[in-house]
Amino acid sequence: MKRSLAGRIWPNATAVVLAIGFVFPVYWMFNTAFKPTQDIVTEEPVWFPFHGTFEHFVTAVHAPNFWTLAGNSVLVTVLAVGLSLLIALCGSFAIARMRFKGRKSFLLTFMVAQMAPWEVMVISIYMIVRDADMLNSLVPLTFFYMLMVLPFTLLTLRGYVAAVPKELEESAMVDGCSRRQAFVKVVFPLLAPGLMATSLFGFITAWNEFPLVLVLNKEPAQGTLPLWLSQFQSQFGDDWGATMAAASIFAIPILVLFLFLQRKAVGGLTSGAVKG
Amino acid sequence: MAVQLDDAVGKSAPRIGKGGAPPARSGSGSRRIARGAPYLLLLPAVAATAVFLGWPMVRNILLSFQNLNMKELIQHLTEWRGIGNYQEVLGSEQFWRVTLRTIVFTAVNVTLIMLFGVLIGLLLARLGKKMRLTLSVALVLAWAMPVIAATTVFQWLFDSRYGVVNWVLDKLGWHSMAGYDWVGTQLSTFFVITVLIVWQSLPFVALNLYAATTTIPKELYEAARMDGAGTWKVFTSVTFPFLKPFFLATTFLEVIWVFKAFPQIFAINQGGPDRLTETLPVYAFTEGVGNLHFGMGAAISLLTIVVLLAMTAYYLRLTLKQEEDEL
Numbered sequence: 319m320k321r322s323l324a325g326r327i328w329p330n331a332t333a334v335v336l337a338i339g340f341v342f343p344v345y346w347m348f349n350t351a352f353k354p355t356q357d358i359v360t361e362e363p364v365w366f367p368f369h370g371t372f373e374h375f376v377t378a379v380h381a382p383n384f385w386t387l388a389g390n391s392v393l394v395t396v397l398a399v400g401l402s403l404l405i406a407l408c409g410s411f412a413i414a415r416m417r418f419k420g421r422k423s424f425l426l427t428f429m430v431a432q433m434a435p436w437e438v439m440v441i442s443i444y445m446i447v448r449d450a451d452m453l454n455s456l457v458p459l460t461f462f463y464m465l466m467v468l469p470f471t472l473l474t475l476r477g478y479v480a481a482v483p484k485e486l487e488e489s490a491m492v493d494g495c496s497r498r499q500a501f502v503k504v505v506f507p508l509l510a511p512g513l514m515a516t517s518l519f520g521f522i523t524a525w526n527e528f529p530l531v532l533v534l535n536k537e538p539a540q541g542t543l544p545l546w547l548s549q550f551q552s553q554f555g556d557d558w559g560a561t562m563a564a565a566s567i568f569a570i571p572i573l574v575l576f577l578f579l580q581r582k583a584v585g586g587l588t589s590g591a592v593k594g
Numbered sequence: 595m596a597v598q599l600d601d602a603v604g605k606s607a608p609r610i611g612k613g614g615a616p617p618a619r620s621g622s623g624s625r626r627i628a629r630g631a632p633y634l635l636l637l638p639a640v641a642a643t644a645v646f647l648g649w650p651m652v653r654n655i656l657l658s659f660q661n662l663n664m665k666e667l668i669q670h671l672t673e674w675r676g677i678g679n680y681q682e683v684l685g686s687e688q689f690w691r692v693t694l695r696t697i698v699f700t701a702v703n704v705t706l707i708m709l710f711g712v713l714i715g716l717l718l719a720r721l722g723k724k725m726r727l728t729l730s731v732a733l734v735l736a737w738a739m740p741v742i743a744a745t746t747v748f749q750w751l752f753d754s755r756y757g758v759v760n761w762v763l764d765k766l767g768w769h770s771m772a773g774y775d776w777v778g779t780q781l782s783t784f785f786v787i788t789v790l791i792v793w794q795s796l797p798f799v800a801l802n803l804y805a806a807t808t809t810i811p812k813e814l815y816e817a818a819r820m821d822g823a824g825t826w827k828v829f830t831s832v833t834f835p836f837l838k839p840f841f842l843a844t845t846f847l848e849v850i851w852v853f854k855a856f857p858q859i860f861a862i863n864q865g866g867p868d869r870l871t872e873t874l875p876v877y878a879f880t881e882g883v884g885n886l887h888f889g890m891g892a893a894i895s896l897l898t899i900v901v902l903l904a905m906t907a908y909y910l911r912l913t914l915k916q917e918e919d920e921l
Contacts, residue, residue, distance in 0.1 A: 329717055329720050329721055329725075330721065330722070330725050332717060333717060333721055333725050333726075333728070333729045334725075334728075336714060336717075336729060336732070337728050337729045337731075337732035338732075339793075340729075340732040340733055340735065340736040340793070340796075340797070341732045341735055341736070343736070343739070343744065343747045343748065343751060343793065344735050344736065344739055344747075346747065346750070346751060346758065347743070347747045347750075350750065358756065359756055360756070361761075362761075363756075363758050363761055405638040405639050405642060406639060408635040408636070408638060408639070409635060409636045409638070409639035409640075411635060412631070412632035412633075412635035412636050413632075413636070416631065416632040416635075418629070418632040418633070421632070424636055424640070426914065427640070427643065428639070428643070429913075429914075431643050431647055433850060434647055434651075435854055435875070435895075435898070435899055435902060437854045437856040437875045437879075438854070438874070438875045438878050438879075438894075438895035438898045438899060439650050439651070439654060439895065440879060440882075440883065441654065441657065441878065441879075441882040441883060441888055441891045441892050441895055442650045442651075442653040442654035442657055442892060442895075443650050444883060444888075445653060445657060445662075445888065446649065446650060446653055461642075461646055462646055464642065464646075465642055465643065465646040465647055468639060468642060468643065469643070472639060522738075522740070525740065526740045526741050526742065526857075528741070528742055528856070528857040528860075528861070529856050529857065529860075529875075529879070532860075533879075533883050544740070544741075544742040544857070547742050547743065547746060548742055548745075548746070548857075548861045550746075551746065551749065558750050558753070558756070561746060561750065562746075562747070562750060564746075565742075565743040565746045565747055566743075568740060568742070568743050569739055569740050569743040572738055572739075572740050573735065573738050573739070575738075576734060576737070576738035577731075577734065577735075577738070
């Protein structure tokens, strides 16, 4: 059906306005981070960072504990996601491929666990960690982050495992593989896109987590980057250039991961769907 | 292949216990192993959930019946208080005010998110290929932006002296907005938080709605158009009924997310000015951890969970039932 000229223009015009609206805060973060201070603190905003500088990044990176905290963040996130993938893979295989008593209740348990209101449970978690004398340690953080992403990981992987045709596994076993071998050699490679997609969301959750680290790890050198960033502005007394540089440093890994993995993950999803 | 064959000779029973046709039986020992296998595979997940989620939940309930303030905390005292915490919380005007505020806050945000999310999703479906990609990339960027980073950026955008928002408003002729302090009053702080949350949440709804519309058979639209249905009519008679489960699920998820929103509210202004933008999760945090009334905080957090359950009860029942049928 042919649309009128106006009918073709307004959707595109709206889309342009919306795209600008959605990108602008992200753009403004980078823009401010790269501008010299006199271009930031001005009555007229400078829309493009023509006099680009790295000084704010230098300030942010040289802030006390930056490298320690970045290391903490990476360590906690990677360990939490890795652990939860490992545990979830076992569990999701059982739920997707096996019949046993109580399967439903297990499934329901994880569905409920997925909705756990972690934000309001910080008080009891604080007491538990304190009684274990583990405040200001990365160990409890790692385990709680692992559990925050575990139910989602398990439930999502269940779908991916179920999507791998049973016949493939069976034929591998007819060819003489044990069940474990069939899983490692046939099912696992086919799960790779699913693992990637699932871990992406796990990474984002763990990397961003704020309330728990706010309560548990008060010691400056034992925190993670979200805590550092939330306190950066007050510590640096309205140095917006450095603050935006800090925000950029914190955001870049996730932005890159998201843009890179989203396509792969979605590709994996759809190719599976089409063949199914 | 030879290795695998050799290996398989040793274990002849790996197929036992699998779904579908009843498996061939062999030794009873391996059958027991096979029967136990799913439980063994699930054990780590269940154990971890019990320890790191179940126990904090139980502890939360216990704490809510205890008198646990600074003194008890330092001296490691356990002092039971019965339902005293609950009486105090439920009797305080503050709690009810915060609860009402949280519900209104959630309702406003979710309505805005669903409304604009659906509109943008439908727009995506209507755009040409290039434009759709452009808007999708913009949405993904906003979606991927870490919460705390986004919160910091919004503080800068809404900065009173050098913030872009005030500059634009001033240029547009609203001169009293030059130098406006956005975090100075309750309403304006909520405005900033709402813009932030809606900006963050729209991509999820819009992109998913667009993805969902692509699953609607084209014939349905053609048939509706043939019958002379307009855009609105097509939406109400084809798109909406077809995507009803999607709308329900998304609304439900958004209710949970907005209700639980903690970093945005806390990092923007710590629930200020004068604790006027505290929602239930922030309120529980400030009372419990901030003011060191852990027992009270635990009671508030449990009541918070009750409110959240009440708000999502309808959908929860629906999903659980549906899952029961499907499993």
